[in-house]
Amino acid sequence: MNGRDGTPFAITLGVGSSLANKTGSWRTERPVYRNALPPCNDACPAGENIQGWLYEAEGGDYEAAWRLLVADNPFPAIMGRVCYHPCQAACNRAHLDEAVGINAVERFLGDAALQAGWELPAPLPDTGRSVLIVGAGPSGLSAAHHLRRAGHRVVIREAGPLPGGMMRFGIPAYRLPRDVLDAEVGRLLGSGIELHLDDRVDDLMAASRGFDATFLAVGAHIGRRAYIPAGESAHILDAVGVLRDTADDQPPLLGRRVVVYGGGNTAMDAARTAKRLGAEEAIVVYRRTRDRMPAHDSEVAEALEEGVIMRWLSTIRHVDEGSMVVERMELDADGFPRPTGETEELAADSLVLALGQDVDLSLLDGVPDLEVVDGVVTVDDRMMTGHAGVFAGGDMVPSERTVTVAVGHGKQAARTIDAWLRGEEYRHAARPALADVTSLNTWYYTDAPASVRPTLDLVRRISTFDEVTLGLDEDTAVFEARRCLSCGNCFHCDNCFGVCPDNAVRKFAEGSGAGDNGRDYAFDLDYCKGCGLCVAECPSGAIDLVPEQI
Amino acid sequence: MTERLRFYQTGSFAVRNRLLPVVDASVQSDPGRANAITSGHRACQGCGEALGARYALDAAMRASGGRMVAVNATGCLEVFSTPYPETSWQIPWMHSLFGNAAAVASGVAAALRVTGRDDVRVVAQAGDGGTVDIGLGPLSGMFERNDDVLFICYDNEAYMNTGVQRSGATPPAARTMTTPAVGPHPGAPFGQGKDLPRIAMAHEIPYVATATVADLRDLEDKVTTAMSIRGARYLHVLVPCPLGWGSASRDTVRVARLATESGLFPVFEAHDGEVTSVTPIRRRVPVEDYLRIQKRYAHLFGEPPATGVIAHIQATADRNIRRYRIEEAPV
Ligand SMILES: Cc1cc2nc3c(=O)[nH]c(=O)nc-3n(C[C@H](O)[C@H](O)[C@H](O)COP(=O)(O)OP(=O)(O)OC[C@H]3O[C@@H](n4cnc5c(N)ncnc54)[C@H](O)[C@@H]3O)c2cc1C
Ligand SMILES: Cc1ncc(C[n+]2csc(CCOP(=O)(O)OP(=O)(O)O)c2C)c(N)n1
Ligand code: SF4
Ligand code: SF4
Ligand code: SF4
Ligand SMILES: [Mg+2]
Numbered sequence A: 001m002n003g004r005d006g007t008p009f010a011i012t013l014g015v016g017s018s019l020a021n022k023t024g025s026w027r028t029e030r031p032v033y034r035n036a037l038p039p040c041n042d043a044c045p046a047g048e049n050i051q052g053w054l055y056e057a058e059g060g061d062y063e064a065a066w067r068l069l070v071a072d073n074p075f076p077a078i079m080g081r082v083c084y085h086p087c088q089a090a091c092n093r094a095h096l097d098e099a100v101g102i103n104a105v106e107r108f109l110g111d112a113a114l115q116a117g118w119e120l121p122a123p124l125p126d127t128g129r130s131v132l133i134v135g136a137g138p139s140g141l142s143a144a145h146h147l148r149r150a151g152h153r154v155v156i157r158e159a160g161p162l163p164g165g166m167m168r169f170g171i172p173a174y175r176l177p178r179d180v181l182d183a184e185v186g187r188l189l190g191s192g193i194e195l196h197l198d199d200r201v202d203d204l205m206a207a208s209r210g211f212d213a214t215f216l217a218v219g220a221h222i223g224r225r226a227y228i229p230a231g232e233s234a235h236i237l238d239a240v241g242v243l244r245d246t247a248d249d250q251p252p253l254l255g256r257r258v259v260v261y262g263g264g265n266t267a268m269d270a271a272r273t274a275k276r277l278g279a280e281e282a283i284v285v286y287r288r289t290r291d292r293m294p295a296h297d298s299e300v301a302e303a304l305e306e307g308v309i310m311r312w313l314s315t316i317r318h319v320d321e322g323s324m325v326v327e328r329m330e331l332d333a334d335g336f337p338r339p340t341g342e343t344e345e346l347a348a349d350s351l352v353l354a355l356g357q358d359v360d361l362s363l364l365d366g367v368p369d370l371e372v373v374d375g376v377v378t379v380d381d382r383m384m385t386g387h388a389g390v391f392a393g394g395d396m397v398p399s400e401r402t403v404t405v406a407v408g409h410g411k412q413a414a415r416t417i418d419a420w421l422r423g424e425e426y427r428h429a430a431r432p433a434l435a436d437v438t439s440l441n442t443w444y445y446t447d448a449p450a451s452v453r454p455t456l457d458l459v460r461r462i463s464t465f466d467e468v469t470l471g472l473d474e475d476t477a478v479f480e481a482r483r484c485l486s487c488g489n490c491f492h493c494d495n496c497f498g499v500c501p502d503n504a505v506r507k508f509a510e511g512s513g514a515g516d517n518g519r520d521y522a523f524d525l526d527y528c529k530g531c532g533l534c535v536a537e538c539p540s541g542a543i544d545l546v547p548e549q550i
Numbered sequence B: 001m002t003e004r005l006r007f008y009q010t011g012s013f014a015v016r017n018r019l020l021p022v023v024d025a026s027v028q029s030d031p032g033r034a035n036a037i038t039s040g041h042r043a044c045q046g047c048g049e050a051l052g053a054r055y056a057l058d059a060a061m062r063a064s065g066g067r068m069v070a071v072n073a074t075g076c077l078e079v080f081s082t083p084y085p086e087t088s089w090q091i092p093w094m095h096s097l098f099g100n101a102a103a104v105a106s107g108v109a110a111a112l113r114v115t116g117r118d119d120v121r122v123v124a125q126a127g128d129g130g131t132v133d134i135g136l137g138p139l140s141g142m143f144e145r146n147d148d149v150l151f152i153c154y155d156n157e158a159y160m161n162t163g164v165q166r167s168g169a170t171p172p173a174a175r176t177m178t179t180p181a182v183g184p185h186p187g188a189p190f191g192q193g194k195d196l197p198r199i200a201m202a203h204e205i206p207y208v209a210t211a212t213v214a215d216l217r218d219l220e221d222k223v224t225t226a227m228s229i230r231g232a233r234y235l236h237v238l239v240p241c242p243l244g245w246g247s248a249s250r251d252t253v254r255v256a257r258l259a260t261e262s263g264l265f266p267v268f269e270a271h272d273g274e275v276t277s278v279t280p281i282r283r284r285v286p287v288e289d290y291l292r293i294q295k296r297y298a299h300l301f302g303e304p305p306a307t308g309v310i311a312h313i314q315a316t317a318d319r320n321i322r323r324y325r326i327e328e329a330p331v
Helices: A039-043 A050-058 A062-070 A076-082 A086-090 A102-116 A138-149 A178-189 A239-247 A265-276 A297-305 A403-421 A458-463 A474-481 A495-499 A533-537 B048-063 B076-081 B101-114 B128-133 B136-145 B196-202 B216-227 B249-261 B287-292 B295-301 B307-323
Strands: A029-033 A130-134 A153-157 A194-196 A213-216 A236-238 A257-261 A281-285 A309-311 A314-320 A323-331 A337-347 A350-353 A390-392 A505-507 A521-523 A543-547 B068-072 B093-095 B121-127 B150-155 B207-212 B233-238 B268-271 B274-278
Touching (some): A039 A086, A050 A102, A050 A474, A086 A102, A102 A178, A130 A138, A138 A178, A236 A239, A257 A265, A281 A314, A297 A309, A314 A337, A495 A533, A533 A543, B048 B068, B048 B249, B068 B101, B076 B121, B128 B196, B196 B268, B233 B249, B287 B307
Parallel strands (some): A130 A213, A236 A350, A257 A281, A281 A309, B121 B150
Antiparallel strands (some): A029 A543, A323 A337, B207 B268
């Protein structure tokens, strides 16, 4: 039974749709999809897109995750072992329970790649330009990788017998197994990088002739000596030398009681190495207190677990054969250590100095316009020295001395050099706003306590150079990746699509990029009233509310 | 109640979890959802009722395979969706009067039954005024006859459509036009009002449940459960109203969440008059957190603050938590 105009019975008037009513005109603010900078990415010295590769790992696409990772850092398996992970110190998840175990997942990906044999992306076609790199430590290798990928000819000259720098001759094998180091370095070099070993550069100006640019990454290898009065037959060694010789399979004779002087990571490694070489006691003597130690907490903790003895607030006054004199220090009102005059004799067969390293700058003699302050070479924020065309990074420039910083310098230098070779000037991209924890809606994240990395049992730790910290299995690694909050970046939770009372969010296929500027979602501004609900309920803080131009 | 999934970032708290199989996805995550009430409606910015209605009806549409009729009482939901000659409804929808939605729905159900169309399901919906006050008689009859209707109350705790007058669901101390924040006992009085989910349970109908717009999965699961049952069913959904509550439009979901996390709005379901599941509180908050972000309670936070009144409201929340054994609910 139909009405006169054909409408069904009981409807007397024709109906139109409310779609005719464009409620978007009510709006005074509009939602905009954004990508904010996750704190982890911000803190990574190598500039990794951590949130991005965790997102891929969450879904189980480890190769995609690894590819995203190596676009910034060619050494995930190394990083996953030696990086001090400042990313985790910055991670927003710490405000919920504990930081995401980024470093453990990075290692999982790095190891997965080595196992599966994934290759780094092939270099672009040759550009006809060539770059000299001095030093095959992490900084030089990182720069080489990025420059080679861009299609430039890359020649590395390395003074030592093998590539890797301090990763090989400083960091002990129990923290970075040599097969891992060899595999990642070998894979990188396989892209056609020319490496000359045992080929020290003594005169930079002469060496750089014929190259379009030069990157210096010679590290800091000269162990600092403190003046300590010593008897003639006192057995005093330098920590870097001890570690180098150990790495070189020529471990030095240290004796039964070894004293290590210094409070940095090198001191920890020297003491732990001494134990592994058979010392019954390894004693670290340090002027200040534990909280002032430059060594990372985890390294101090691991050294203590292995039975290394710490003597904080102590200095060494005199060294003789078989013993030394130690003076107790105390902190003054400003927290500086000052001598007390109280001394004590300490039986010890050898003293290992771990007081820091200086840079050997002799190859720079005669290079004009180079500035050296406090023993390191001045560079601008794009890693260029005062001498045009000469760039430098890693331990030889002023900054924190870590593998990751060195890798980041290498990447930055490569970008600057690449621009320079094209006659352009490298400009830093504009930094997006930081996705701090207040921009997230953490309600939506489930409770998930951090996973713990397994470790080797103690007996094997102190008697071998086997790796101490072990990797995560796949299930645990995925679980850990899924603890990530995806700070500042859409992770396709559909909340915006769901919570809009005005049905003003459009959703497209995941990965299609068919939405607002390449996203998979779009705001329908014909109907969006600008209430801000989608902004408030976006877990990851990936939507901004901006004033409407009226 | 939703079985909470423990793994991956958001478990089942967000609208979608991209790592779960599609069968586990919410109705709202489906681009092909019914969108029972579509764009262009005239609800205020951030309207909880518009949102709650789409959540509930889209789920009911999926559960009924799209064979469904909705009957609507007078109120905001009706007025903002159907100003002549436009409608936002993309489902068969019918409006009669303020107080008779339950009676009309009973009639529709009876008509369908006698014409042999019992594959078509009936949903009735009303605001709290249309449910707990003027519509209570017809609703009680519908319950008693056990008519095959799912009645959904969108509770925004006052007569919003006519300018925020107190209803039997307005909470104590809340300011409305008819309970202004003046005198020795500002706002709505204590000791009055009607707890409709419990009244419905007293009828011992097959299914009674509460839900909020802050927990989509839970709401959808309850609608789905309700639609799987024949007879009279009642769903009471808390839908914050930015205008009447004086909350920010962006805070609609947050306010609802705080209502449950404080214990003021217990979320549960009951079969045949017996509570069968209770949604746990994840992060319990004092009622003050809930009250403070709503201007209808602003008079409680003057100089000096009305600590006695706030304590009284807190006692209500505590009693809810005891009454529904919320702390014993499995997390
Ligand atoms: C014991 C120890 C443990 C450490 N542990 C960690 C750790 O766990 N995590 C971490 O992040 N960092 C650690 N570090 C610091 C880290 O190893 C360094 O910051 C990093 O290796 C610096 O990289 P680089 O490329 O600048 O220099 P290097 O790694 O020092 O490499 C420089 C290379 O240049 C070569 N070279 C030097 N002069 C010349 C020349 N004239 N001609 C040609 N080649 C030359 C050297 O032989 C060397 O191979 C540790 C350091 C030490 C000493
Ligand atoms: C018999 C009758 N009395 C009064 C009205 C006016 N009226 C229309 S809607 C409404 C209040 C609706 O309140 P509620 O049911 O809570 O719905 P809300 O608008 O809050 O969603 C009133 C009083 C009416 N339409 N019919
Ligand atoms: S939660 Fe994820 S995106 Fe956020 S800081 Fe931590 S690792 Fe980065
Ligand atoms: S609410 Fe979810 S889907 Fe929408 S932008 Fe934020 S993360 Fe992406
Ligand atoms: S929830 Fe909807 S109406 Fe509100 S700002 Fe977002 S898109 Fe616009
Ligand atoms: Mg109402």
